[in-house]
Amino acid sequence: MLRLGVIGTGMISEQFIRASHGVFKVIAVASRREESARQLLNNTGMTDARWVASMEELVTEPLDLIYIASPNSLHAQHALTAIKAGINVIVEKPAFWNPAQWEDVFSAADEHGVLVFEAARNVYEPGFAAVAQAVQEREVTSASFTFAQYSSRWDAVLTGDVPNIFSLDFGGGALVDLGVYTVYAAVAWFGEPTGVTYMPSLAPTGVDAHGTLVLSYPGFDVSIRIAKDFASSLPSEIYCGRERLIFDGVQDIRAVHSVQGEETSRVFEVGTTDPQPLHQLMRYEVEAISSLISSHLAGGLSNGQRASYLRLTELSRVVNKVCTKARHDAGIFFTGESETAEIL
Amino acid sequence: MLRLGVIGTGMISEQFIRASHGVFKVIAVASRREESARQLLNNTGMTDARWVASMEELVTEPLDLIYIASPNSLHAQHALTAIKAGINVIVEKPAFWNPAQWEDVFSAADEHGVLVFEAARNVYEPGFAAVAQAVQEREVTSASFTFAQYSSRWDAVLTGDVPNIFSLDFGGGALVDLGVYTVYAAVAWFGEPTGVTYMPSLAPTGVDAHGTLVLSYPGFDVSIRIAKDFASSLPSEIYCGRERLIFDGVQDIRAVHSVQGEETSRVFEVGTTDPQPLHQLMRYEVEAISSLISSHLAGGLSNGQRASYLRLTELSRVVNKVCTKARHDAGIFFTGESETAEIL
Secondary structure (H helix, E strand, C coil), rough: EEEEEEEEECHHHHHHHHCCCCCCEEEEEEEECHHHHHHHHHHHCCCEEEEEECHHHHHCCCCCCCCCCHHHHHHHHHHHHHHHHHCCEECCCCCCCCCCHHHHHHHHHHHHCCCCEEECCHCCCCHHHHHHHHHCCCCEEEEEEEEEEECCCCCHHCCCCHHHHHCCCCCCCCCHHHHHHHHHHHHHCCCCEEEEEEEEEEECCCCCCEEEEEEEEEEEEHHHHEEEECCCCCCCCEECEEEEEEECCCCCCCEEEEECCEEEEEEEEEECCCCHHHHHHHHHHHHHHHHHHHHHHCCCCCCCHHHHHHHHHHHHHHHHHHHHHHHHHCCCCCCCCCCCCCCC | EEEEEEEEHHHHHHHHHHHHCCEEEEEEEEECCCCHHHHHHEEEEEEEHHHEEEHHCCCCCCEEEECCCHHHHHHHHHHHHHCCCCCEEEEEECCCHHHHHHCCCCCCCCHHCCEEEEHHHHHHCCCHHHHHHHHCCCCEEEEEEEECCCCCCHHHHHHHCCHHHHCCCCCCCCCHHHHHHHHHHCCCCCHCCCCEEEEECCCCCCCCCEEEEEEEEECEEEEEEEECCCCCCEEEEEECCCCEEEECCCCCCCCCEEEEECEEEEEECCCCCCCCHHHHHHHHHHHHHHHHHHHHHHCCHHHHHHHHHHHHHHHHCCCCCHHHHHHCCCCCCCCCCCCCCCCC
């Protein structure tokens, strides 16, 4: 088993560790508060693992990879610390604030010969690939995606607080937090857009509470609704002339149906339609990344693996570029980001 | 019964005449081709009515009102001819190309003491009023509307033809043809937007085949998908904090449901959920307009009727303004429209 270090002790770290069962063995967890680390390890049955107080200590452990689920604002710094110590990293989405950060991290990874992954779990799911395949076989007219979840932190915003996920200091907002999944879908399925327009509705904290994102392509477009201050159950639709493909969301896609006039047919269906816990859905991601890191450590990626890794890296780069352009053009700058920086 | 003249012999005229049964009596139909008029009158059982060859002849008939369903490009001219002859008019939507046309027609109507109605039938439906009421009782966060129907004429566009509904000469395109219903809904339910952005996908003919329209309001927004080159069955959603209202489309609204977390409750339901033919749905419009014109002819509107008429007129004005701004800002100008005209 690959030896895993973890930084960040929130819900997503717990799910990631559960998803890693039998694939990654947790060696150490970094957290300012020992209690948080102990609780995470107890919850996941990883009681053999050590607690360390900082990223600097974490990288002195004997690790094959580090999972970074610290606040978004610390991702780049933590990734660079791991990379410089020669340790592969998986960075929770949204991995990096902007193309400048992205380049810093991936250049360092090249230099130090380690792999970097952005944990956008939908990219690894079988339903995601099924949609990609269906799109390849069709001529697309347009698409509509919606990712709108009422955040448990939104009520705090309404009472004047600034939770990390709604903070400019911490790189929050609906687009980077949820929209990133929809942009991953668009870029994976349709390629890099030629135009990006984001019309956000701003929270009192300065980030986007919700918005409409339109990605333009030669001959078609993708219209996306993203929200953290309301919930929607609208399915995704990809329009191909008289036919449309319908499926739920842009992640955990269980079935894809084709509708044309009154006719409905099934394009794709995974084995089960029962609800799957998050850690089970993250399993695809864990297995794909584990396979790449194992080969990398064992001497090198195969040609196919190299192509997979480059595809994932390119996806991450373009998604970061698109989200940053959308955000900056809409006037949303994280703390310390320059409004005049030449990013594209 | 009020005495009705009709210009335009297409499907919508037939439905309007059916909807008018027992309320309006067709006296004459204007059409360049007698055969078209005869067929319309036969289809609707109005065989007593006369055929006339032009609008100029039509207004010499003894009429209380004229229903104008000629091509969009002739609406204003035909309305002015009727108004100057002292005849009330109902103009099929989209009634007028832009605010300049709109002002010409409504000023003339004031001057000549006649009433002008835009036939946006959804405004008159009980489900439409039920949504308005539900919105009044809530604080709105956002809304998503979709009106996307694959046009039977789109295939002709793809083979190089220019059907009226996709023609800049005839004032066509998805926004003015279908989007107008969604803009009526937004303006009726939420008022005049403070910002309007339209991102169209252009047809080879120069009009919009589909697009995304975002209407901004203080504190919320409305995101609208409109299409004539693809079909969608996405319902409408109005988001109010943790609650959302869900209903089908922005017309023929039979039921409105409220969803909050796992809980669903019914806000409104009309008597029947059976499909209703178009002429039955147009009946609400016919009855409301008939009542106003009857009172007007009988000596004057009551205060309540006056308020209704002014509300309808104001709705039509704002919808026209919003659609024109959306269209012009997106670079879509109908033939003869000035790109430099000061319209707002």
